[in-house]
Amino acid sequence: MASFKELGLDEKILQAVTDMGFETPSEVQEKTIPILLDRETDIVSLAQTGTGKTAAFGFPMLQKINVDSRTTQGLILSPTRELCLQITNELINYGKHYKGLNVTAIYGGASISEQSRQIKKGAQIVVATPGRMKDMIGRGMVDISKVEYCVLDEADEMLNMGFYEDITEILSHTPKDKSTWLFSATMPKEVSKIAKKFMNAPVEITIGSKNVGSENVSHEYYLVNARDRYLALKRLADANPDIFSVVFCRTKRDTQKVAEKLIEDGYNAAAIHGDLSQNQRDLVMKSFRTRQIQMLVATDVAARGIDVDDITHVINYQLPDEIETYTHRSGRTGRAGKSGVSMVIVSKSERRKISQIEKIIQKKFEQKEIPGGMEICEIQLFHLANSIKDTKVNHEIDPYLPNINEVLEDFTKEELIKKVFSVEFTRFFNYYKNEKDLNAVAASSAGQDSGKSYSDDKVRYFINIGSRDDFNWQSLKDFLRDLLGLGQDDVFHVDVHDSFSFFNTDAKHTELVMGIFSDFVLDGRKISVELSKEGRRKGGGGKGRGRGNKKGHRKGGNRGGGGGRDGGKPSFKGKSRRKDSKPKGKGTSGRRRRR
Structure with a gap:
């Protein structure tokens, strides 16, 4: 050289x-x-x-x-x-x-x-x-x-x-x-x-081959049910105690929502996206570079300015709309000669995208299992042991040792070790002892909604928004999923036309769908949903309806959905989250409202 x-x-x-x-x-x-x-x-x-x-x-x-x-x-x-x-x-x-x-x-x-x-x-x-x-x-x-x-x-x-x-x-x-x-x-x-x-x-x-990913990055994917996506993210973080990561979401709304959930659950996290001011972005990046933030939740656009060499993991909470963008994401880790890991959390309906990415980066993904609760407890226990082993003794404690020894003199070494580790281990054990297996079984068929096990008792709906309102099938599916509080695979067969669209749910959700849209307004415009008489993927029933509508924007709060939350994060480190770890950026609320 x-x-x-x-x-x-x-x-x-x-x-x-x-x-x-x-x-x-x-x-x-x-x-x-x-x-x-x-x-x-x-x-x-x-x-x-x-x-x-x-x-x-x-x-x-x-x-x-x-x-x-x-x-x-x-x-x-x-x-x-x-x-x-x-x-x-x-x-x-x-x-x-x-x-x-x-x-x-x-x-x-x-x-x-x-x-x-x-x-x-x-x-x-x-x-x-x-x-x-x-x-x-x-x-x-x-x-x-x-x-x-x-x-x-x-x-x-x-x-x-x-x-x-x-x-x-x-x-x-x-x-x-x-x-x-x-x-x-x-x-x-x-x-x-x-x-x-x-x-x-x-x-x-x-350098290398066109569009090929870095040699220093290994690629993994985890197959989960869409509604368990957030729980899977937390387990991956807990299974990697020293994680220093960028978590990618597709939209500013999801970025802010995921970061807020992580902060609420006790993780050192923050969001960076286009709605933050320059000063807010600078503060977030300063906290990230100094590792006050361990999980930086970002949109693809905002992440372009991240220049940190020690990122251990990139987590694709959601895959990008443009598959080629994955190369940019995974390039955030494995820099300066260091190794890194790019993780992808996918639902069954998204699994096909993994093979598309493999063709672009010319590397194979390894399918891995979301770790179980007891496995995470074991990982965290040994992480605590190594942290204690590597801790430098602060001799300012010396004057207090006689009194401490007096308090603990009746315990053997083995008993003291059990007590010290039980202080932290019990919290993780109680948190995870009854948690379910998050790993999903792969679907056998391909296609844009292959992960859905369709019921014969399903209902098709007409809605008066479409591509003219900046929706494609994926973004409309995400919008409906979040609004209705359903899992990603509970909204399916989404067909988007110019000024109207169609979608399906199981019949058991009909009352919920019609209730939510009984008087729903998006950007000052009444959004109507009707039961469609058309068969799946036929748009004739909507012909002539919903035309001439003004262009809207997909903003607003949500009614749950996505990944559920199973309580706060126990921590072996015993640290409370920093008050300044949450950026004072814009939240997820917007102009969407119900009357």
Whole structure:
């Protein structure tokens, strides 16, 4: 393996590398840096998150720009403000020996006038999120007409977030003869499209295979009934006492709900999602980095700025809508040469997605069992024993030892050990002794609702919301499940049309469904549900009904459902949860209401 000096880096960068304690370049740095230093070219570099991509484009950019000029020569676009700030800070550290270097971050949620002032001071490199950059270009606050190097970082994620038009608009203000460097973890069709449109014969570098997951990450899945998802999450946490994890949910609402449940049950948890202010997000991330938070519940978008090397587990509480996004999630762990575990909690109806992911990451999942209560008790007992063994003695206790010895002098060593461990063990034992087995039996058939054992006594309903209201079959199913307080497999055969949809439940739930929707309002609009005479997956009965409705938004509280709760978490550590471990972000309530 080459050294940083052998890559062709100058002394100022090499000094910064030494200051930061870097010893050898990563594979993406070793393959990318010499090419970018040697010639002016476009490049597409495919590598997983956490492999050192920022230095791979940051070192060459710093070495090539003219720090004596106040002209903006380098532009880096990234999907989120967290990642934008992270890249900016890293570039400042890499270039700290370049006198006069000005790297400026442009992102939403901060003063646009202050960012404009920083640019006018002479920012040679601008790191920006697409939305804020487009806004500032429109206001004439930034000039990128002389940019020589443009980086599209996490290109796949920017396109997933809908930034294609913004990127197109931004790049139209840059010179055609600039060098464009595209970095991405995966190479979906959208990224290929943007490469063809904006790049000229790019050099392609692939670390591993396209879209393949990190070699340091093992992949596991746990098959449970949908209603037991939250209980399964708690057991996985209890079975891994030293867990330091990111828990992924699909929506902001579910993210906040799961985090609040975990906090209520005694776990050191917090949520991070798009409804938090920048200050709230910063506080949550600070607590996570210092391990005051052990379980960070996040949406895919919010997690883009998480740059922590010691994450032990990624837990997919819900699989992403876009299967390719799984690669980004699992890339949060197994970083900096360390091993990690990516866990997936799936219901029977979702099991088919595991094989789809296996094809993308070219790795096999291992199906594992949710541990039983007594197994967790044993794990926690030995964890406590090792914690005691590794605890450093605080000699401030010495003056109190004579009195302590006097209190305990009648007990043997074995009796004392039993008493010490019983203080904590009894809580876990009482909590888990009567708990049920959470593992589900796999369904034999495939399909979008293969996990449901359908009763002959089932009812089909018409509802006057559809794709025009931003629903697809999965999101409508989740919406109905949460609203009705049913398990995920209790709502099935969901068919979404433009302005109306159909769904089924067993007949025993009919009274509940019709009662909930008897006078239900979503975003100021009456939502109607009727019994349908149509057969399964036929939409003719709804023809002409519910049309012309205004576009709504799926917000609001919930009536239970999902994973149940079986009480608070007992803790061997004996710690009460921190008062500041719960972010003061927005809750799950919204505009949905019942009259």
